[in-house]
Amino acid sequence: MKNKSHVIQTVESGSIAEELGIAAGDRLVSINGTEIRDVLDYHYLVKDEFITVLIQKSDGEEWEFEIEKDYDDDLGLVFEEGLMDSYKSCRNKCIFCFIDQMPPNMRETLYFKDDDARLSFLQGNYITLTNLSDEELDRIIFYKLSPINISIHTTNEELRCRMLNNRFAGSSLSKMYKLKEAGIELNGQIVLCKGWNDKEELEKTIHDLAALLPEMKSVSVVPVGLTKYREKLIPLEPFTREDAVEVIETVRRWQNIFLNHYGTRFIYCADEWYIKAGLPIPDEQSYEGYPQIENGVGLVRSFMDEFRLSLKNTKGDGRAKKLSIATGVLAAPFLEQMAKEITGMFPNINLYIYTIINDYFGDNITVAGLLTGTDIINQLKGKNLGDCLLLPEVLLRHGETVLLDDVTVDDIENALQTKICIVKSDGRSFLDAVLNY
Numbered sequence: 323m324k325n326k327s328h329v330i331q332t333v334e335s336g337s338i339a340e341e342l343g344i345a346a347g348d349r350l351v352s353i354n355g356t357e358i359r360d361v362l363d364y365h366y367l368v369k370d371e372f373i374t375v376l377i378q379k380s381d382g383e384e385w386e387f388e389i390e391k392d393y394d395d396d397l398g399l400v401f402e403e404g405l406m407d408s409y410k411s412c413r414n415k416c417i418f419c420f421i422d423q424m425p426p427n428m429r430e431t432l433y434f435k436d437d438d439a440r441l442s443f444l445q446g447n448y449i450t451l452t453n454l455s456d457e458e459l460d461r462i463i464f465y466k467l468s469p470i471n472i473s474i475h476t477t478n479e480e481l482r483c484r485m486l487n488n489r490f491a492g493s494s495l496s497k498m499y500k501l502k503e504a505g506i507e508l509n510g511q512i513v514l515c516k517g518w519n520d521k522e523e524l525e526k527t528i529h530d531l532a533a534l535l536p537e538m539k540s541v542s543v544v545p546v547g548l549t550k551y552r553e554k555l556i557p558l559e560p561f562t563r564e565d566a567v568e569v570i571e572t573v574r575r576w577q578n579i580f581l582n583h584y585g586t587r588f589i590y591c592a593d594e595w596y597i598k599a600g601l602p603i604p605d606e607q608s609y610e611g612y613p614q615i616e617n618g619v620g621l622v623r624s625f626m627d628e629f630r631l632s633l634k635n636t637k638g639d640g641r642a643k644k645l646s647i648a649t650g651v652l653a654a655p656f657l658e659q660m661a662k663e664i665t666g667m668f669p670n671i672n673l674y675i676y677t678i679i680n681d682y683f684g685d686n687i688t689v690a691g692l693l694t695g696t697d698i699i700n701q702l703k704g705k706n707l708g709d710c711l712l713l714p715e716v717l718l719r720h721g722e723t724v725l726l727d728d729v730t731v732d733d734i735e736n737a738l739q740t741k742i743c744i745v746k747s748d749g750r751s752f753l754d755a756v757l758n759y
Contacts, residue, residue, distance in 0.1 A: 327351045327378055328358060329402040337398020342387055344377055350399065351376040351384065360407035362440055366465050369394055405440050412437035413453055415487035417556045418513050423549040425682065429728060446616055448473040448511050450486060451494040459497055468507035469539065472498060475512055476519040477530035485518060502537040510534075510541035511617060514569065516559045524569070528576045528589055535584055540613040543573060544592040547692075550684030560686050566599035586610060592618045594688070597652055618689070621747075622656055629660055629749030636757070638667030644708030645756060646674040646740075648698055650690035660749075664756055671756065676702060682727060691716035695729025699737045707740045710759050715746050 327349040333339045350358060353367040354374050367373065375387045375397070389397075412435035415422075421435050441447040448471045462470060476482050479492025501508060512527060514520050519527065524543070531541055545561050552558070561569070570591055577587040587610060596603050606627055609620035649657055654677040661673040678701050680687040682694040691714075702711070713731075718724065723731040723744075735742050745755045 326357055326359070328364075328406045330399050331402045332400040334398035334400065338389065338391060338395065339398040342389075344397075344399070345380070347380040349378040350401070351378050358406060360440065361401075361405045362461060362465055362467070364406060368397060405438070407440075409434070409436055409441075410438040410453055411435055412450070413488060414450055414491065416450075417485055417487070417518070417558065418515050418546040420547050420549070422555060423547075423551045423683075425549075425551055428726070432726070442469075442471045446471055450488075450491065451497045452486060452488050452491050454494070454497060459500060462501065462506065463504040466506070469509050470501060470506055471509045471511065473513070474498075474510045474527065474531070474541070476523055477527045478519075478523055481519060481523060485515070498534060498538075502534050506537060508534060508538045509613065510538055511614075512541060512543045513546055514543055514561075515546045516561055516565060518558075520565070520569070524572060528572075531589075532580070532584075535580075535586075535588065538588075540586075540610075541589045542592060542614040542617040542619045543569065543589065543595070544617055544619075545594055545598070547689075548684070548686045550686075561598060563599055566595045567601070570595050570599055570601060590614050590619045593620065593622045594618060594652060597622075597655075622653070625747070625749045625752070626656060626660065627749065629753055630663070632750045632753045633663060633667065636667070636753070640670055641668060641757070642670035643759070644672040644674070644706075645710050645712060645759065646676060646702075646705070646707040647712045648676045648678050648693070648702065649714065650693055651677055651679065651685075651688035653690050660752070664753070668757070672708065673756065674706060674708060676705065678702075690714050692726065693717055694727040695725040695734050696727050698725075698734055699729070702738055707738060710741045710743050711738065712743050712745050712752075712755055712759075715744050718744065 330344065330346055330348045330350060332346050333344055352358065353364070356363070356367060358364050358367070371391060371393050373389050375389060377385045377387065379385060414437070419435070421433055424432060436447060437449050437453045438447070442449045450473045474495070475485055477495060479495065482491045482495065483489055485491070498508065510531060512519070512524070514524065531538060546558060548558055548560055573589055573591045576589050580586055580588040587608065590609065593603060603623045606623055609623060612620045612624055615621055615624060647657055647661070654675060658675050661675055664673060665671055678693050678697050679685055680693060680697060681700070682697050683692055698713070731742050731744065743755055743759050745752055
């Protein structure tokens with residue numbers, strides 16, 4: 323049987339691999355005589371200070387390198403397949419799955435459902451554990467991979483089976499406890515669906531998750547996202563303002579309990595709950611270092627605090643310019659407030675904040691990261707956009723200049739006949755873009 327080898331896509335400049343003459347198109351055959359099954363094997367084996375690496379050159383010749391390096395130093399290899407293996411797709415049919423609510427005729431990669439533990443470790447993706455075999459669980463423990471991010475939703479096993487449409491979804495929760503016993507750090511996520519896992523079920527879930535402390539570091543509660551493409555799917559209702567207030571009160575009560583007993587708030591509400599409820603976003607201290615910021619927990623607070631700190635350290639002047647900013651419904655009120663604070667110090671800067679309604683996915687989708695080029699173009703045509711239109715980086719596919727609907731930044735520039743400036747998702751970068759464009 324032929325050994326599995328891995329095609330090297332690029333070699334990082336200045337890396338160990340470049341110094342050794344390893345090049346794109348070569349193949350990694352083994353490290354320390356061990357065949358590399360996937361990226362987990364690679365990360366584990368490459369850590370040592372003394373390693374033997376077997377490379378097959380593009381002409382078929384094999385080179386063996388004995389490498390002495392600092393522990394944890396990487397070789398600088400980027401592989402053609404990011405996981406050095408095929409991606410594992412999700413076998414669930416969750417009632418809240420966003421991919422099942424996508425419009426037709428989008429690019430194929432957007433319809434792929436991953437539930438791969440390796441992506442949880444490498445990229446912070448959340449996994450349900452239903453697709454995790456006992457062998458894979460043992461590998462996580464052996465390699466001491468942390469953190470592993472888990473989509474929990476409910477600890478009611480029968481309810482979890484119904485919500486995920488997987489008869490193993492309930493029993494798979496036992497894997498969380500095995501990971502805890504092995505000392506693996508965990509984070510959790512609860513996607514809340516009205517009439518399913520809220521109210522008493524949410525209370526039960528939060529209570530049960532206390533048993534996973536301290537290895538379970540944090541849990542977020544996020545509202546289900548509902549697009550207009552839910553035909554033939556189980557009906558789900560959007561949360562009301564009153565619902566949001568109730569969720570926040572439940573979480574706050576449990577935060578106080580956890581804070582008193584464990585010294586951590588542990589459970590956090592996504593920003594969307596506070597905005598829906600019309601309540602203030604909590605202060606920075608309430609987020610304890612923002613462990614769930616990628617889930618939209620504390621993102622607004624972090625953004626505004628960074629912005630205000632940067633503005634405080636900036637001296638106002640008379641510079642003059644006109645800029646426009648496009649954003650989603652959720653972020654618009656906060657950007658409008660920040661625009662006022664900027665013009666208070668820079669009176670000759672005119673900022674136009676445009677709230678883009680998500681017609682593409684449906685107006686229940688209010689986050690900026692799911693806006694499309696089509697909606698931006700349609701809703702900004704003929705508007706006063708000033709010298710430049712600022713768009714948030716979260717609109718773009720990582721490392722590229724294309725939005726979810728395959729409209730590019732250049733397409734928007736051409737359609738609106740205005741320059742586009744892409745802004746990173748932090749308050750300091752936002753202020754810098756406004757002042758220094």
